[in-house]
Amino acid sequence: MGDILVGTCSWTDPALVRSGWYPKGQRDAEGRLRHYAGRFPVVEVDASYYALPQERISRMWAERTPDGFVFDVKAFSLLTGHPARNGVLPDGMSADAQDSGVLDELWARFTEGIGPLRRAGRLGSVLFQFPPWLRPGSRGEQILSQTARRTAGWPIAVEFRHPDWWRPEQAELTSALLAEHGMAAVAVDMVQGLPSSMPPVTPVTTSRLAVVRFHGRSTAWGRGSKEDRFRYTYSDGELAEWLPRLRALAERAERVHVLFNNCCGDASVRAAEQLTHLIRQEVSTCPAPSRSPRPPHPQ
Structure with a gap:
């Protein structure tokens, strides 16, 4: 049985900082991370989607967290086919991802930025969240192949945003494609019944890792503000x-990363705490196995 690591998709979200979840005296950058890492074993770095990660910052993250703690780093927007915000690229670089020279430089800088986490054994995965306009087909397969070449040796997780990737008639082909590249499929929990709703499937495409991201079940998904889309409180049920x-x-993967993305106030950390409690409660009530199980959350 693999380890189940539960955490959230950010520890720096302004709404979380304002919520009061961080105690007084631990609300600076170092204090927040140390407080979070004392309660959860994994976190997703979402800032790396909006701006290239910095080697110096990654080194500090590794130094400020305990052994066993891991970071899932979200790939920079231009590396996944999304546009980048104005002014985020260094040295006046163009945001034209079609320029091979620009793309090579972006990959080099991203690789350098996450280097300290890789060397310290703290890189849980690099999450490639592809845009909703990327459909199954030759173009999608080409992009996955190019990504695999660029990330050889990295732990990679892939989240698709176009539902066709996981439709019943396509799901087996998608799983085989990800397995061929050694990439972990990302399952999602989200509201169903919308044209953009991802099917509720939980594929395992590599024995090393499986990932589940909880986006909340707001009916405002796909419209409204970020707060409207992600404002959701999960019930115990x-x-x-x-x-x-x-x-x-x-049972099929060595590690399962479960990450809550309902980042509105303290909803994500509370949901992560709830699920952690439910997992531990289930473990404590199960009959004793023939060997000691690994705890779902190393502390």
């Missing part, structure tokens, strides 16, 4: 529904 699915993932 909704989280408990996932226990058998997480257990099934852990």
Whole structure:
């Protein structure tokens, strides 16, 4: 049975900082990370999507967190086919990702930025969240192949945003494609019934890692503000529904990363705490196995 590591998709979200979850005296950059890492074993770095990660910052993250703590780093926007915000590229670089020279430089800088985490054994995965306009087909396969070449030796997780990737008639081909490249598929929990809703599937495409991201079930998904889209509080019942699915993932993968992206106030950390409690409660009530199980959350 693999380890189940539960955390959130950010520890620096302004709404979380304002919520009061961080105690007084631990609200600076170092204090926030140390407080978070004392309670969860994994976190997703979302800032790296908006701006290239810096080697100096990554080194400080590794130094400020305990052994066993890992970071899932979100790939920079231009590396996944998304546009970049104005002014985020260094040295006046063009944001034209079609320019091979620009793209080579972006990859080099991203690689350098996450280097300290890789060398310290703190890189849980690099998340490639592809845009909703990337559909299955030759173009999508080409992009995955190019990404695999650029990231050889990295732990990679892939989240698609176009539902066709996981439709019943396509799911087996998608799983095989990711498995061929050694990439972990990302399962999502989100509102269903919308044209953009991703099917509720939980594929395992590499024995090393499986990832689940909880986006919340707001009906404002795909419209409204970020707060509207991600404002959602999970109930115990909704989280408990996932226990058998997480257990099934852990039976096939060495590690399962479960990350809450309902980043509005303290909703994500509270949901992560709820799920952690439910997992531990389930473990404590199960009959003793023939060997000691690994805890879901190393501290």
